[in-house]
Amino acid sequence: MRKIRTLIIDDEHLAREIIRTYLETDEDIELLGECSDGFEGFKQINELKPDLVFLDVMMPKLTGFEMLELLENAPVIIFSTAHDEFAIKAFEKNAIDYLLKPYSQDRFSEAVSKAKLKVASGLDSVGSSTTGLASVLEEHYEKAEMISRVAVKTGTKIHIISVDKIRYLEAMDDYVKLFTESGPFIKQNTMKYYETHLPTDDFVRVHRSYIVRLKEIDKVELMGKDSHVVLLKDGTQLNVSRSGYSRLKEVLGF
Amino acid sequence: MRHPILSGSGYKLYALILGVIMLIHGSVLYFYYGFPIATAVGDSVLYNALYGALAPGLWYIVSFASLSKDEIALVGTHIAAALLTVFLWTSLADFTLGFIFLGQIEYQEFLGDSYIWRLIIGVLYYSITVLIFYLIKYYQDMQERLNRELELQNLLKDSELRMLKSQINPHFIFNSLNSISALTISKSESAREMVIKLSDFLRYSLGKDSVEMNTLEEEIKNSSLYLDIEKVRFGSKLNFEKEVSDACLKVEVPNLILQPLFENAVKYGVYESIEQVSISLKCEPHDDMLHILISNNFDMDAMPLKGEGIGLDNVRKRLSLVYGRSDLLEINQAEDTFNITMKIPTNQTEDA
DSSP states (O other): OOOEEEEEEEEEHHHHHHHHHHHHTTEEEEEEEEEEHHHHHHHHHHOOSSSEEESSSOOSOOOOOHEEEEOOSEEEEEESSOOTTTTHHHHHHTTEEESSSSSSSHHHHHHHHHHHHHHOOOOSSSSGGGGHHHHHHHHHHHHHHOOOOOOEEEETTEEEEEEEEEEEEEEETTEEEEEETTTTEEEEEEEEHHHHHHHTTTEEEEEEEEEEEEEEEEEEEEEEEEEEEEEEEHHHEEEEHHHHHHHHHHHTTO | OTTTTTTHHHHHHHHHHHHHHHHHHHHHIIIIIIIOOHHHHHHHHHHHHHHHHOOOOOEEEHHHHOOOOHHHHHHHHHHHHHHHHHHHHHHHHHHHHHHHTTTTTTHHHHHHHTTHHHHHHHHHHHHHHHHHHHHHHHHHHHHHHHHHHHHHHHHHHHHHHHHOOOOOOOHHHHHHHHHHHHHHOHHHHHHHHHHHHHHHHHHHHHSSSSSOEEEHHHHHHHHHHHHHHHHHHGGGGGGEEEEEOGGGTTTTTTOOOOSSHHHHHHIIITTSSSOOOOEEEEEETTTEEEEEEEEOOOOOTTTOOSEEEOHHHHHHHHHHHHHHOSSSSEEEEETTTEEEEEEEEEOOOOOO
């Protein structure tokens, strides 16, 4: 059997050390390296194409989740973190296991066994069990915490955009185009996600395809018989749907 | 509820008032009606002393009657009490006085004539007494309400203070335990050291619910423990320097007031940076203030994940609750350095 090519991403050297030590006795594992932040992790995953990654969540500048979102072909992920509150999100991202620091060698081996099974069977079979979580996740969105930044990439370069810099968002099939002060960025995500995760005081969904920052709106104009458009301060014109118009009326109070 | 006459020193004033009334009463009988001095004194003393003995009992009627919300019952109670008191009092006084001064025809006549007046004056006495009792009772109720309100405010302040005190971040503990777990593999000495530091830190932070103030020395010792533990986790990424003049060490500060400031520096400096972050502590005595400066550099590109400064806000609120001033915490940001200046008044003893 081919060895499982493994990468460790954690910003604490002792946390990496314990994973390394636990892995030492496992003949099936080939340790490719260790990374101490998300940027390096992103780079290493793209270069080395590991089968399995041990991933910390809270790391400087780029969290484990933000890094994961940027990957086109994610490897098998085992989260290793002291935070229990990200478990649902981890399984949403198809993580194979979620280790809570500190963990025992037995618990660790259990996670590795699962990962081996998944690596051996390819990407299709094991992950399917997590799709049943969809309804739980929908609910999770309802009381979702607001985001304050978005990680995007252009080529292999990662940018962290502050939510304050987003002017408006446009739906593009499976992607969302974020228009910011420093140009547009494309991100794989849904409009529903941004509708529920952007601060509702600042953003309003005016159309199936558009979410607009309220401060960017110059005026709302009648277009045709009973459809409207918003004109942004830079002259951009965006369509407004009927429900979008009533939402606008509500938040702007006209 | 306290009795205004029987408890405390109220009886002195009461006796004085009775004495004055007796004097006036006796003088009228002696000078105006021309009765012998013994008769005038006897009538005055017996008559008023008898009322003086009955009146304190009216307090219970006032106390009891104010419990009822029914106005008709209230008026009824007072009419019944007035009639009973006045009748009992005047009858008893008249009978006794008539018996004592049996031989004085003139006085006997006066006693008969004045009976109706004594009844009327009796009702007046009753009304005045009850009115005064009501005033006293109202005053006592108000006082009690004020006290209770004050007590409630203190309780609120207490619980608010407790809430504002820094809570240990559980992730910090779990991450530290994970580091210890790693250290046990190859560096058991360091693992033991870290266990002891973590224990000392937890003991200080968890056991400080009852004590409100502590010396700056103790505070710095505890925060150094915290930074030592973080240093084991982050190695050379965290650098700590302190410059504290000896004059500051014994100054009393609200306990666990430094901890959130260092936590803030670690959270937004060390946790969010890939480069080294230096945290510095300076303490200098100024006139009647101790100045505590905590600075750290930070990565300007890093964007904090969640709302900043809840910990700092709590420190500000705590300082204002303890010292009654809202200008004791200053925060400023210059380039890539975050500076916090905390001032601790040293001339006054805190009143928390």
